[in-house]
Amino acid sequence: MKEILLRSFTGLLYVSLLMASLLNEHALIILFFLFGLICMAEFKKLINYNSVLPFIIFTLLYLVFGYWQFFMKSEAGLTEATRILQVITIFVQLFLIKDLFSKKEIPLFISKRFLIATFYLSSAFVFLVLIANYNSTYNPLILLGSFILVWVNDTFAFLVGKNFGKQKLFEKISPKKTVEGFIGGLFFSSVASYFIATFTGTLNFNSWLVLAIIISVFGTLGDLIESKFKRQAGVKDSGVIMPGHGGLLDRLDSIIFAAPFIHLFLDII
Numbered sequence: 001m002k003e004i005l006l007r008s009f010t011g012l013l014y015v016s017l018l019m020a021s022l023l024n025e026h027a028l029i030i031l032f033f034l035f036g037l038i039c040m041a042e043f044k045k046l047i048n049y050n051s052v053l054p055f056i057i058f059t060l061l062y063l064v065f066g067y068w069q070f071f072m073k074s075e076a077g078l079t080e081a082t083r084i085l086q087v088i089t090i091f092v093q094l095f096l097i098k099d100l101f102s103k104k105e106i107p108l109f110i111s112k113r114f115l116i117a118t119f120y121l122s123s124a125f126v127f128l129v130l131i132a133n134y135n136s137t138y139n140p141l142i143l144l145g146s147f148i149l150v151w152v153n154d155t156f157a158f159l160v161g162k163n164f165g166k167q168k169l170f171e172k173i174s175p176k177k178t179v180e181g182f183i184g185g186l187f188f189s190s191v192a193s194y195f196i197a198t199f200t201g202t203l204n205f206n207s208w209l210v211l212a213i214i215i216s217v218f219g220t221l222g223d224l225i226e227s228k229f230k231r232q233a234g235v236k237d238s239g240v241i242m243p244g245h246g247g248l249l250d251r252l253d254s255i256i257f258a259a260p261f262i263h264l265f266l267d268i269i
Contacts, residue, residue: 010243022144025138028129029066032062036058036125039125040121043249048108049114049117053114061122085126086267089119096225097221099228106229106232108232124256128259131143141202142203147255148192153189157181161176165178196208215254215262
């Protein structure tokens with residue numbers, strides 16, 4: 001009972017901080033900067049990368065893209081810089097997906113540690129901020145809707161998998177995940193996309209439905225990839241900052257991996 005209460009309290013605190021930060025653009029940028037630093041510290045331990053360079057790169061990338069207009073005195077070049085970062089980030093993530101399915105372990109030579117720390121983690125927080133500034137206008141409802149889809153997918157994937165799951169999705173990496181759970185999470189995320197489209201008045205239902213599919217697929221892949229990093233490191237959780245939940249990276253792994261693909265879709269439409 002005590003563990004359930006602790007887990008509920010830390011989960012509520014996390015959601016409350018996120019919801020409160022959405023009310024102000026600068027509060028969101030500051031909160032996600034702190035989240036990024038914590039996740040980077042946890043991730044560096046997972047991949048045994050003892051260097052301050054990832055913190056420096058993350059800070060530079062995050063502040064430049066978060067305050068582009070302040071530093072550059074205009075928005076000129078932001079679109080081009082974002083697309084370059086997006087292409088590199090997605091290619092790095094595709095290689096991580098390849099490693100997930102084709103390698104017993106994810107190779108972690110020094111240059112690859114730098115690349116994944118930069119383009120798997122640092123750039124993800126850049127894209128989370130850019131999603132909230134869709135069309136160069138601060139609109140946190142799109143980011144909030146994306147988080148809601150992650151939460152719905154994770155919740156119903158767990159519930160459906162626990163009660164009806166039989167076929168393992170990726171047993172070597174995450175024994176508890178099932179195909180039935182994945183389908184359940186995808187189905188209920190798709191249902192939730194209708195209500196998000198209706199009540200937020202941001203994107204139409206078709207766009208939110210596509211986002212639900214993107215988030216379910218790439219969010220699940222992100223969860224599996226982080227699980228593989230943890231297995232290689234021989235740990236259960238990425239950290240202990242959220243009692244009952246593990247590390248902050250454990251809570252954000254799905255949205256982190258999905259963020260560049262969400263932004264790509266928004267860019268296309």
